[in-house]
Amino acid sequence: MFKEKIGSDEQYKYWNESVSYWLKYDNEINKKFNNITQTLFSNLSFSNAKYILDVGCGSGYTTKIISDKIKGFGSVLGMDLSAPMLALLNKKYKSIKNISTIHSDVQNYKFKEKSFDIVISRFGLMFFANPQLAFNNLNKSIKKGGILSFVCWTDYQYNDFFSIPVKVLSSVTGLKKNRLTRNPGPFAFSNKNYIYKILQNSNFKKIKIKTIKTKLIAENITKDLNIFMKIGIAAKMMRENNINKITKKKIKLKLNNYLIRNIYNNAGSYKAKVFLVRAIK
Numbered sequence: 391m392f393k394e395k396i397g398s399d400e401q402y403k404y405w406n407e408s409v410s411y412w413l414k415y416d417n418e419i420n421k422k423f424n425n426i427t428q429t430l431f432s433n434l435s436f437s438n439a440k441y442i443l444d445v446g447c448g449s450g451y452t453t454k455i456i457s458d459k460i461k462g463f464g465s466v467l468g469m470d471l472s473a474p475m476l477a478l479l480n481k482k483y484k485s486i487k488n489i490s491t492i493h494s495d496v497q498n499y500k501f502k503e504k505s506f507d508i509v510i511s512r513f514g515l516m517f518f519a520n521p522q523l524a525f526n527n528l529n530k531s532i533k534k535g536g537i538l539s540f541v542c543w544t545d546y547q548y549n550d551f552f553s554i555p556v557k558v559l560s561s562v563t564g565l566k567k568n569r570l571t572r573n574p575g576p577f578a579f580s581n582k583n584y585i586y587k588i589l590q591n592s593n594f595k596k597i598k599i600k601t602i603k604t605k606l607i608a609e610n611i612t613k614d615l616n617i618f619m620k621i622g623i624a625a626k627m628m629r630e631n632n633i634n635k636i637t638k639k640k641i642k643l644k645l646n647n648y649l650i651r652n653i654y655n656n657a658g659s660y661k662a663k664v665f666l667v668r669a670i671k
């Protein structure tokens with residue numbers, strides 16, 4: 391753990407001990423998020439950017455995109471709480487000179503003040519025990535006039551990736567999804583006003599939060615099923631409620647039938663809704 395750790399132990403534990411499926415399905419997850427990645431980058435110009443921070447960079451898909459965009463004149467730092475995710479990033483991109491990484495907690499890492507031109511994140515900013523502290527810290531690390539830009543999930547009911555597995559899990563087990571809270575997790579930032587307030591309190595200006603309706607790619611049902619059984623809220627509910635093997639099998643079978651009917655033979659993709667957030671220091 392880190393010297394000045396203030397993050398939640400639960401998050402540290404999860405991102406360091408339970409990410410084997412994130413690692414295994416790294417390619418699939420990045421493919422799935424392709425439209426969202428494009429949305430995030432469509433919002434930004436890197437032409438004068440010398441130093442970029444990718445927050446909660448995970449296995450580095452977006453870090454590599456940034457590295458390509460600033461090759462020859464800039465460098466990118468990927469920071470993440472997860473040692474295994476960073477190990478994968480470093481394995482994939484170890485020969486790339488303008489990428490560096492730090493294994494730390496963004497909430498309390500002592501960044502050099504006013505050092506970044508752009509701070510960016512794809513789904514890496516919703517896991518803070520103390521979001522205000524994290525955004526204050528990020529604000530200090532950005533140069534005057536620098537940009538913060540990130541994507542985060544809106545309410546889970548607008549996101550098939552999360553809502554379909556929960557629906558099927560509930561129909562098999564009777565378990566009900568708890569109401570959304572602001573606790574660290576994928577939906578901590580699913581309220582626009584809450585994001586706005588945190589950014590305003592940490593002195594960001596010109597805050598813009600766009601709601602983007604988009605789609606996640608559905609390409610391989612076997613891999614999707616494996617992902618849904620291990621990653622996301624339904625998977626968390628199964629872990630927390632100690633769902634046994636036989637029940638898991640039933641859930642997986644029903645999920646398979648649901649996906650065939652509603653996604654693979656019908657929509658062809660998962661509907662999704664995210665916030666694209668942009669602010670200036």
Ligand SMILES: C[S@@+](CC[C@H](N)C(=O)[O-])C[C@H]1O[C@@H](n2cnc3c(N)ncnc32)[C@H](O)[C@@H]1O
Pocket residue numbers: 397401405445446447448449450451452469470471472475494495496497511512513514515517518
């Ligand atoms: C949903 S994953 C997204 C990873 C990556 N940005 C992507 O799009 O593939 C969230 C990431 O945030 C990281 N994270 C969570 N809390 C963090 C913190 N306090 N400081 C740094 N990274 C954190 C996790 O370890 C994880 O890699």
